Amino acid sequence: DSGVTQTPKHLITATGQRVTLRCSPRSGDLSVYWYQQSLDQGLQFLIQYYNGEERAKGNILERFSAQQFPDLHSELNLSSLELGDSALYFCASSERVLAEQFFGPGTRLTVL
Amino acid sequence: AQTVTQSQPEMSVQEAETVTLSCTYDTSESDYYLFWYKQPPSRQMILVIRQEAYKQQNATENRFSVNFQKAAKSFSLKISDSQLGDAAMYFCAYRSRDNYGQNFVFGPGTRLSVLP
Numbered sequence: 477d478s479g480v481t482q483t484p485k486h487l488i489t490a491t492g493q494r495v496t497l498r499c500s501p502r503s504g505d506l507s508v509y510w511y512q513q514s515l516d517q518g519l520q521f522l523i524q525y526y527n528g529e530e531r532a533k534g535n536i537l538e539r540f541s542a543q544q545f546p547d548l549h550s551e552l553n554l555s556s557l558e559l560g561d562s563a564l565y566f567c568a569s570s571e572r573v574l575a576e577q578f579f580g581p582g583t584r585l586t587v588l
Numbered sequence: 589a590q591t592v593t594q595s596q597p598e599m600s601v602q603e604a605e606t607v608t609l610s611c612t613y614d615t616s617e618s619d620y621y622l623f624w625y626k627q628p629p630s631r632q633m634i635l636v637i638r639q640e641a642y643k644q645q646n647a648t649e650n651r652f653s654v655n656f657q658k659a660a661k662s663f664s665l666k667i668s669d670s671q672l673g674d675a676a677m678y679f680c681a682y683r684s685r686d687n688y689g690q691n692f693v694f695g696p697g698t699r700l701s702v703l704p
Contacts, residue, residue, distance in 0.1 A: 577692070
């Protein structure tokens with residue numbers, strides 16, 4: 477158990493819908509990262525927050541957005557969902573900006 | 589932009605034997621971090637080992653060790669005395685010390701099977 481929690485574990489929704497994925501970092505970690513892992517593929521970095529501020533952006537679609545709240549939990553919002561958005565979404569946290577990341581168990585999103 | 593390549597999509601090893609997973613990367617930076625992550629069937633991502641580019645000494649964590657060749661931009665993972673629990677996807681990852689911009693790049697992964 478990495479100490480990073482993600483909810484929900486599984487999410488099934490329809491095309492065109494909007495969903496919110498939630499992540500709680502390890503206690504004391506200020507940095508949160510979001511990744512997308514499509515079936516049998518590697519990890520795609522989406523976005524990083526540090527202490528409430530966006531620090532780095534990867535290949536995140538405009539339909540996706542994220543934020544980190546004052547209590548340091550983070551939410552990833554996915555809208556106008558498409559079939560291709562079906563994937564495992566990981567959240568990771570680290571103590572410092574340049575420290576190693578610890579991953580949550582992931583949220584499996586299925587878009588029908 | 590940095591890229592990470594893992595040229596072995598799949599590998600297998602006999603239990604108790606040693607296996608080496610390859611990773612190469614491309615970067616123009618001189619200081620960075622390299623990692624190996626393990627993803628078992630549970631899909632949990634687990635940090636196996638990390639290496640800081642400015643350190644010449646190869647990192648070691650119990651049965652896991654790396655061969656870091658900075659000039660060749662190579663970062664291979666050696667697993668000694670392989671165990672059934674080592675069966676997983678292994679991802680090599682690069683992290684820039686410059687946190688502005690895309691900061692974490694993963695390779696495509698190598699699926700390791702451990703044969704009893």
